[in-house]
Amino acid sequence: MTLTIYGIAASRAIRPLWAAEELDLTYRHIKLHHAAPETKAPDYLRLNPNGTVPALEDDGLVLFESLAITLYLARTYGPSRLWPDDAADQARVLQWTLWAATEAEPPARQWFHHTAFLPPAERQPALAAAALQALGRRLAVLERHFADGRPHLLGDDFTVADLNLAAVLQRLKDLGGGDHPRLSAWHARCLARPAAQRAFALRQAG
Template identity: 45%
Template structure:
């Protein structure tokens, strides 16, 4: 059986998959394709992900792209009963939170991060960042409400649902999103970020 390959530099959404691989203790090869080098648009990589985006994985010949789908797959294959829930309803809620992170949170966190931290100062749009942060108030309130009821999104234990949402929200710090109105979400995000596997994945970014 060939070793799992994870495509994408750790300083990209591949971070999410590397965090999952670390949580699961997987043995993998990292292929640190960059998003700013043109490699994602070259034929060898387009054969892996025709969208030209990272991350993607090759799990013994099985190719998969889209960060949330990859993490749900890896968690189910290698972490059933721990990182991946066994009850049908909990599995559905893991999908719910993962899709929610991508559709309700990701774009606005990214907009705030680019306009507050990534773009050269002269190209930043402070109004766009502020508008994105205002848009985030409602979904972050939803997250805070869920975490007022239980320590983690599916209940007592950290699962793929937490990893997927927290990995998207790992951009909230450089985006300087104010979490003061969302104390439960802030506490949860910190607990997720302090996990040894999260730290190990962050170390790959240095």
């Protein structure tokens, strides 16, 4: 069966789409909108019981959780590319991916919800400000991490850890990234990759 990615590019499906582009994979893209009723219908809930996007099908394997999907694609199709060979580096990929999910994404999401996503009447500026403050501490950690001039999270090579964190911090400029030059340079470097450009261009294509 063809590798299939469910979810429009203007959703967290951008993460597996970007990984698939990095790995030059042939894949089927089902442009399922996250608000579409189909996401809550039995056929789709069999793939992702959460009723959210993305989901992935690959030769009998069904997966949800965007960052688990990118890790799977990197390990399966990218040894020595997105997925490092060395066990210590693999542990660092997991470290930064879990950090992206647990430290960076919750405040980034809270900020987005209370500045753009929720209807204006439901937005709480105090929660948006608290999210930015919480994020500031995390961004400072990253700025210090890049202080030695390393181009990517693990060192010289771009890995799926960079992809995961850069995608989670896709609104870095609005989140205070401008105060962190090395972090901003890393982020720009990741998003300038041809595969990232191809994946994000899918947002324009609908």
